[in-house]
Amino acid sequence: MLVFKQKEGFLSARIVETEAYLGSQDPASHAYRGVTPRNRVMFGSPGRSYVYFTYGNHHCLNVVTEEEGTPGAVLIRAVEPISGIEMMTKRRGQDKLEALTNGPGKLTQAFGITREHSGIDLTSGPFYMAEENSKKWIPIRATKRIGITQAVDLPFRFFWLGNKFVSVT
């Protein structure tokens, strides 16, 4: 679960689609060519957010995964809204539930996540991730990553097959 307690309201959502990015072995990764001011949190301690601005319009949220000194992150590609749907709808200018957070740029807009939220420890609040209290396990499928031009064949895109909105292709 992705959770963000804000003064405007309590937001939470189930993470249903992700993509993994490595470091020096992955040409599609921001960390491929070494440390820069933008990507430096990817080289830091795990469990922190890495948020970047792209295409002149959008922010994308990642979680740093590897131990300090080794770059690696997981891009959050889609979530299913649980709480704070009214706030998400307002921010997105979009009232179709399926279109609220079914893309990496959409979910950051719905949650109000920007570069200011990069480098934050996600293991404690108010901006954090938590395990869902669910009894039911539904499998995950891996496919090729999308929206990239390098290393296009690595099967690092992961879907939760119980999701309602994102089609597995």
Place this chain on the structure above:
DNA sequence: TCAATGATGGGCT
């Protein structure tokens, strides 16, 4: 339903 396209601005070669 799907492919093509313009908007838009920061990051890096």
Place this chain on the structure above:
DNA sequence: GCCCATCATTGAC
């Protein structure tokens, strides 16, 4: 100066 881990809109079918 070119690239880009995107989105909403447009127009063809």
